[in-house]
Amino acid sequence: MTGTTDIESVETFRARSKAWxxxxxxxxxxxxxxxxxxxxxxxxxxxxxxSYPKEYGGAGLTIxxxxxxxxxxxxxxxxxxxxxxxxxxxIGPTILDNxxxxxxxxxxxxxxRGDEVWMQxxxxxRGGSDMAGTTCRLKRDGDTYFLNGSKMWSSGAYHADYGxxxxxxxxxxxxxxxxxxxxxxxxxxxxxxxxxxxxxxxxEAGHFCEExxxxxPLPADNLIGEENAxxxxxxxxxxxxxxxxxxxxxxxxGGWRRGGGAGAFTGIDVGPLREAAxxxxxxxxxxxxxxxxxxxSVVDPLTSDRITxxxxxxTHKGHRGSLSKLQSSLSLxxxxxxxxxxxxxxxLVWDGDDVQLDNAGTSWLAARGSTIAGGTSEMxxxxxxxxxxxxxxxxxxxxxxxxxxxxxxxxxx
Amino acid sequence: xxxxxxxxxxxxRATTRKFLESEVPLATVRSLYDxxxxxxxxxxxxxxxxxxxxxxxxxxxxxxxLSGAPATDAVIVAEEMGRLVSPGPFLAxxxxxAALAWFGSDAQQAQVLAGVLSGESIATWAFAELDGRWDAxxxxxxxxxxxxxxxxxxxxxxxxxxxxADWFLVTARTGEGLTQVLVPADAPGVTVTRxxxxxxxxxxxxxxLSQVRLPASAIVGKAGTAGPAVERQLxxxxxxxxxxxxxxxxxxxxxxxxxGRERFAFGRPIVSYQALKHRIADMAVTxxxxxxxxDALATAIDTDDPKVALLASVAKAxxxxxxxxxxxxxxxxxxxxxxxxxxxxxxxxxRAAVDRAMYGSPEEHKALLATNTEGAA
Numbered sequence: 001m002t003g004t005t006d007i008e009s010v011e012t013f014r015a016r017s018k019a020w021x022x023x024x025x026x027x028x029x030x031x032x033x034x035x036x037x038x039x040x041x042x043x044x045x046x047x048x049x050x051s052y053p054k055e056y057g058g059a060g061l062t063i064x065x066x067x068x069x070x071x072x073x074x075x076x077x078x079x080x081x082x083x084x085x086x087x088x089x090x091i092g093p094t095i096l097d098n099x100x101x102x103x104x105x106x107x108x109x110x111x112x113r114g115d116e117v118w119m120q121x122x123x124x125x126r127g128g129s130d131m132a133g134t135t136c137r138l139k140r141d142g143d144t145y146f147l148n149g150s151k152m153w154s155s156g157a158y159h160a161d162y163g164x165x166x167x168x169x170x171x172x173x174x175x176x177x178x179x180x181x182x183x184x185x186x187x188x189x190x191x192x193x194x195x196x197x198x199x200x201x202x203x204e205a206g207h208f209c210e211e212x213x214x215x216x217p218l219p220a221d222n223l224i225g226e227e228n229a230x231x232x233x234x235x236x237x238x239x240x241x242x243x244x245x246x247x248x249x250x251x252x253x254g255g256w257r258r259g260g261g262a263g264a265f266t267g268i269d270v271g272p273l274r275e276a277a278x279x280x281x282x283x284x285x286x287x288x289x290x291x292x293x294x295x296x297s298v299v300d301p302l303t304s305d306r307i308t309x310x311x312x313x314x315t316h317k318g319h320r321g322s323l324s325k326l327q328s329s330l331s332l333x334x335x336x337x338x339x340x341x342x343x344x345x346x347x348l349v350w351d352g353d354d355v356q357l358d359n360a361g362t363s364w365l366a367a368r369g370s371t372i373a374g375g376t377s378e379m380x381x382x383x384x385x386x387x388x389x390x391x392x393x394x395x396x397x398x399x400x401x402x403x404x405x406x407x408x409x410x411x412x413x
Numbered sequence: 414x415x416x417x418x419x420x421x422x423x424x425x426r427a428t429t430r431k432f433l434e435s436e437v438p439l440a441t442v443r444s445l446y447d448x449x450x451x452x453x454x455x456x457x458x459x460x461x462x463x464x465x466x467x468x469x470x471x472x473x474x475x476x477x478x479l480s481g482a483p484a485t486d487a488v489i490v491a492e493e494m495g496r497l498v499s500p501g502p503f504l505a506x507x508x509x510x511a512a513l514a515w516f517g518s519d520a521q522q523a524q525v526l527a528g529v530l531s532g533e534s535i536a537t538w539a540f541a542e543l544d545g546r547w548d549a550x551x552x553x554x555x556x557x558x559x560x561x562x563x564x565x566x567x568x569x570x571x572x573x574x575x576x577x578a579d580w581f582l583v584t585a586r587t588g589e590g591l592t593q594v595l596v597p598a599d600a601p602g603v604t605v606t607r608x609x610x611x612x613x614x615x616x617x618x619x620x621x622l623s624q625v626r627l628p629a630s631a632i633v634g635k636a637g638t639a640g641p642a643v644e645r646q647l648x649x650x651x652x653x654x655x656x657x658x659x660x661x662x663x664x665x666x667x668x669x670x671x672x673g674r675e676r677f678a679f680g681r682p683i684v685s686y687q688a689l690k691h692r693i694a695d696m697a698v699t700x701x702x703x704x705x706x707x708d709a710l711a712t713a714i715d716t717d718d719p720k721v722a723l724l725a726s727v728a729k730a731x732x733x734x735x736x737x738x739x740x741x742x743x744x745x746x747x748x749x750x751x752x753x754x755x756x757x758x759x760x761x762x763x764r765a766a767v768d769r770a771m772y773g774s775p776e777e778h779k780a781l782l783a784t785n786t787e788g789a790a
Contacts, residue, residue, distance in 0.1 A: 287783030291730065294782045298727045302705035303698075306416065315416050320701070327698045378687075384697050385690035389670065392685035 007061060014068040020045060021069075025078035035081040039114025042081070049088060049112040052096070056108035063312065086155065087111055089244035091118040091164050094237040098181075098225040106221075107162075107183065120237070121165035121184060121211065123153040129379050131238075132176050132231060133398070133406075136167035136213065140227070143220045145182060147192070147213040153373070157195055157209035160186050166234050169227055172402045179230030181237075183222040184213075192216030201365045202357050241374055243321040268297040268335050276343045289338035296331035303327055319387040326380040329370040336360070336367035414492045414656065415708050421479045422489060425464065429493045432463055437499050439757055442613050445500055449607070450577050451614035452500035454532075461532030465490055465503060469511035470526050476510075482715040483511070484649060488656035488707060495660020498764045500614035502535055502574035504653045508646050509536035509582045512593070516634040516642045521595055525580055536580035538646065539569035539596075539620050547647060547773045549591055549640055554622060556585035556592040556636065563594055563632055565602075565625040571771065575618025576607035582633065583622065590637030600625055612767045613760055648714055648725040650772050655707040655728045658736035658768050663700050665761045666693070669743040676748075683746070692742055699735035706731055726778040734775040737765040 024041065026033050033041075042048040043057065050066040052058020059065070073080050092111050095104060110116040122131055136149030147167060157163060163184045170178030186195065192214045200206040225233040270293045277283045277290060304324040310316025339360035340347060347360035356362075371377040385391045398406040418426065436456060437445075445451055461467075468483040470476020479486045487507055494503060510529055513522050528534030541547050542554060554567025565585055572581070581596040581603075596603060602625035608618045634642055670693070673684035683689060710728045713721040740762050744751040751758045769775065 283784065288779055291779035291782040294723075295727050295731050295779075298723065299702045299706050299731050302709050303702045306701065306705040306708065310416050313416055323698045323701045326694065327702060378691065381691040381694035382687070384694035385684075389693065389697060391670070391674075391690050391693065392682055394685070394687065395681075 008065075010062075010064050010068050013061065013065045014072065017047070017069045018072050020047070021072050021076055021078055025073065025076075025080070028077045028079055030079070033079055035083045036114040036117070038079060038081040039084055039112075043113045048114070049092065049108075052092065052108070052112060056096070056104055057112040058108075063308070067308070081114065083156070084114065084117065085244055086120060087116075087118040090120065090237060090240045093240040094164065094233065095224060097236045098233045103221075103224060116161040117156075117159065118162045118164060119154055119156050119160040119186075120241075121151040121154050121157075121163040122234070122237075123151065125150055125152045125210070128153055129376055131166065131234060132179060134166050134168055134179065136165065137171075138167040138169045138180055138182060140169070140220065145218045145220060145223070147182070147184065147216040147218055150210060150212045152198070152208070152210045154209050154211060155207055157186055157211055158197055162186060163211070164224065164237070166230055168403065169230070171404050173228065174400050175398050175403050175406060176231040178228055178403055179234065180227050181224045181230040181233040182218055183224060184216070184218060186211075190216065202362050203355065204357065238375070239319075239321070268293060268300070268331060270294050270297055273335070273338055273342055276339070280342070280344060280346075282342065282344070286338070286342045289341060293331075293335050293338055296334065300324070300328050300331055317388070319383055322375075322380040322383040322388065325375065326377055326384065329374075329377060329380075332370040333367050336364050340364040414489050414659075414704065415485060415712075418489070419480050422486060425479055425486065426489045426493065428463060429465075429490050430496075432460070433493055433497045433499050437497065439497065439760060442498055442500065442760060446613045449616075450574075451612075451616045452502075454535075454577070457501055457535075458532035460501060460503075461530065465501075466506055466510065466530050466532060469507055469514045470530050471514055471522065474522060474526050474530070476514075476526065476530055482712070484652055484711040484714040485708075487649075488652055488711045491653040491656035492660040492707075495657035495662075495764070496664040498613065498661065498760045502537060502577075504650060504657070505537035505573040505578075506535060507653065508538050508650050509580065511649055512538070512582055512633060512642065512646050513595075515645065516593070516639075517595070518630070518633075520630060521633060525595065528579065534579040535574055535577050536582065537572055537574050537578040538650070539572045539575075539581045539583045540643070540647075541569070541571045543568060543570050545571055545770070546777070547771075548777075549643060552584055552586050552591060554583065554585040556583075556587045556594055556632075558587065558629070558636055559626075561629050562626050563592070563629050563636070565594060565596065565622040565627070567622055569620040569622070571617050572620050573615065573617055573771075575605050575620055576616055578605075581620055583620070584639065584643055585622075587637040591639040591643055592636045593633040593639045593642060594627060595631045595633055596622070596625060596627065600627060602626070610763075610767055612763045615764070615767060644722065645714075647772060648710070648721050651725045651729050652707065652710045652714055654768050654772055655703065655710065655732040658732045658765065659700065659703045659707055661761050661765050661768070662696070662703065662732075662736040662739040665740045665743045665758060665765075666696055666700065668757070669746050673746055689746055692746075696735075696739045696742065699731075699739065703728075703732040703735060723782075726781050729773060730775040730778040730782060733769045733778075737762075737769045740765045 039048060046059050047069060049058035050061050050069055051063050054060035092108060095107055111118060124134060126135060136147065136151065139146050154163060163186055164181060165184045166179060166181050168178050169180040193216050194212040196210050198206040198208040198210055270290065273290050273293055277286050307316055307320045307324055310320065343360045350356050386393050397409060467476040468478045468486050490503060506529055510526060513525060525536060529536050542551060544551055554565065554569060557564040565583060567585065569583060579598050581598065583594045583596050585592050585594060602623045604621040606619040608616065610617050670684060674682050676683045706728045710724040713724050744758050744762060747756060747758055750756045
């Protein structure tokens with residue numbers, strides 16, 4: 001990661017982290033500690049943003065140190081503020097890559113302290129994959145920008161403090177050259193903002209939100225990167241998102257490294273599948289499904305580890321994160337399908353008049369979330385084939401012409 | 414093949430690739446198809462000089478690994494061999510060399526390893542039998558103990574390089590347990606039936622053992638206790654085979670992409686269509702996963718990791734399945750010419766199909782994984 005020799009060795013870091021984790025972090029079996037409080041505990045002890053520079057509140061160490069820390073967290077079954085994955089694993093690194101000195105000093109320390117929680121404002125009701133096709137409108141008037149339009153599929157906007165919003169600032173420029181990114185405050189009912197929670201497929205109040213902007217005023221200082229340079233900021237964000245979701249990012253927070261040491265950890269728990277198969281006596285018929293789940297639980301983490309190592313050694317280029325993202329989301333969907341099949345009728349029907357959600361049937365309804373959220377599998381396949389393998393791009397009808405014209409052309413299809 | 418190779422390992426990889434490209438290019442592989450043995454023994458001795466047979470041989474006998482991690486070194490060669498569907502009994506010879514180094518007596522090592530090391534003699538493992546299964550329960554060949562002798566009876570099948578082997582490491586049964594015996598090919602009662610396979614150069618054969626009587630000193634380890642040794646040998650065989658399949662899959666995808674970039678349909682290269690690009694992206698995922706699990710298996714063998722059996726079965730189930738599927742889909746992408754003798758893709762399809770079946774199919778390893786968290790053997 002870094003050629004400097006004056007940073008603490010991973011081994012010493014591991015030893016002191018282990019002692020600290022054992023003494024301070026609550027066990028998973030203990031009462032749940034509030035996210036921001038837990039993050040504050042990490043921050044106050046120098047374990048927030050392990051691979052972030054010190055000047056912005058990080059520990060100034062490397063991804064290897066971070067991995068060591070979360071391996072111990074996983075081995076010891078400790079709580080960490082996993083809900084801050086977007087803030088710390090995706091938005092923070094994007095601000096680090098693109099923000100001015102002032103912006104980084106303004107936003108990163110509170111982000112790492114857990115005082116300000118961030119989320120992404122990218123997808124829109126009109127679609128999510130064609131992110132550069134955003135139709136949210138950003139217009140400048142003196143020191144103030146005004147935002148109009150709506151965003152959707154934003155995770156946890158109702159309790160977040162800031163959203164990083166991709167919007168269109170120049171409608172006469174070609175699609176990718178008229179975009180900007182700006183920090184949008186979400187708390188305290190700011191004027192011009194309405195947030196609604198999208199009801200999840202389970203029927204619960206959703207984790208996802210839809211935001212409506214009606215001439216929402218934003219200080220010009222909130223702009224991240226230059227005006228109309230929003231696409232390069234978005235590219236950097238997508239890169240960090242892929243890595244974070246694939247378990248190889250700057251800020252991953254432990255969910256991925258459950259279950260212990262190298263080669264043993266997994267995001268998939270095969271135990272319940274085996275138990276259900278035994279309980280119902282259907283072992284033979286569903287053996288292949290169980291075996292496939294075992295294979296995913298072993299191969300997926302090994303793959304993401306190999307990619308992490310390759311990125312550190314420089315033998316792998318950035319887009320390799322898409323391999324992990326595609327692999328793990330297909331596996332998660334596969335395991336949900338296997339659970340539905342193996343548990344059979346009992347996963348779908350229960351006694352009593354209450355709605356129950358903790359069953360393989362309800363999980364199945366949301367199983368496609370893994371292959372859609374964070375970039376659909378189809379978009380990952382485009383990235384892998386075009387960016388990683390260098391295969392020719394799809395022809396597009398919206399390149400190099402003013403975006404206004406693209407919109408007019410839509411009527412021709 | 415690990416990403417963090419040492420300088421020595423990187424040099425070994427480069428010389429191995431150069432040697433294979435210059436000495437056994439695909440044109441040579443094609444001409445070896447018409448030969449009985451499928452490889453040239455003088456060439457094998459050259460390969461031995463490069464260190465292919467020394468990795469598991471103790472240093473006291475002139476061998477030695479590059480890095481102290483012989484399985485990790487060996488998968489480097491296996492992967493390169495896969496890339497060029499190379500000839501030569503690399504897997505068979507190294508599994509026997511490793512078995513003797515791990516479990517053999519000093520006398521057995523002295524007797525066999527010098528010739529194996531120089532490439533002058535060929536040793537191979539006779540494990541499977543007529544039912545084509547690589548598990549202890551399927552071994553019915555017997556190793557009876559009679560005073561100072563051991564007597565072998567039975568038929569071993571799917572024995573790689575059986576027709577040219579000088580030594581067979583025979584896995585047999587003594588009561589409930591397994592016994593491994595080092596059998597000279599010219600021992601009285603040994604009858605070798607040569608055979609061919611769909612692979613261009615890889616030959617297999619049957620070894621019939623009829624009242625083969627040898628001194629008890631031919632037993633490797635202790636009679637009736639070879640179960641763990643057989644498992645360890647199987648894990649190594651699966652690591653080498655997985656690495657070879659990684660090379661097969663990766664090289665097949667490379668030349669298929671070269672072809673697909675130059676092949677135009679409806680005014681575009683055929684690999685510009687998402688119908689192909691998305692399948693190719695899936696192949697890239699499984700190749701990366703195959704490399705990751707193969708490396709982990711090799712490391713687990715070198716470090717005696719208790720997870721080695723699980724990794725061995727996962728590797729075979731995953732790599733074995735995806736390697737053949739990748740080659741198969743590359744045939745489809747190549748189109749009609751891919752189903753001719755002229756195009757090279759069938760060379761890879763042949764190797765992928767043979768590797769898929771030998772040492773247990775993905776289906777057999779999945780059956781183990783389904784019922785048993787421990788995995789292979």
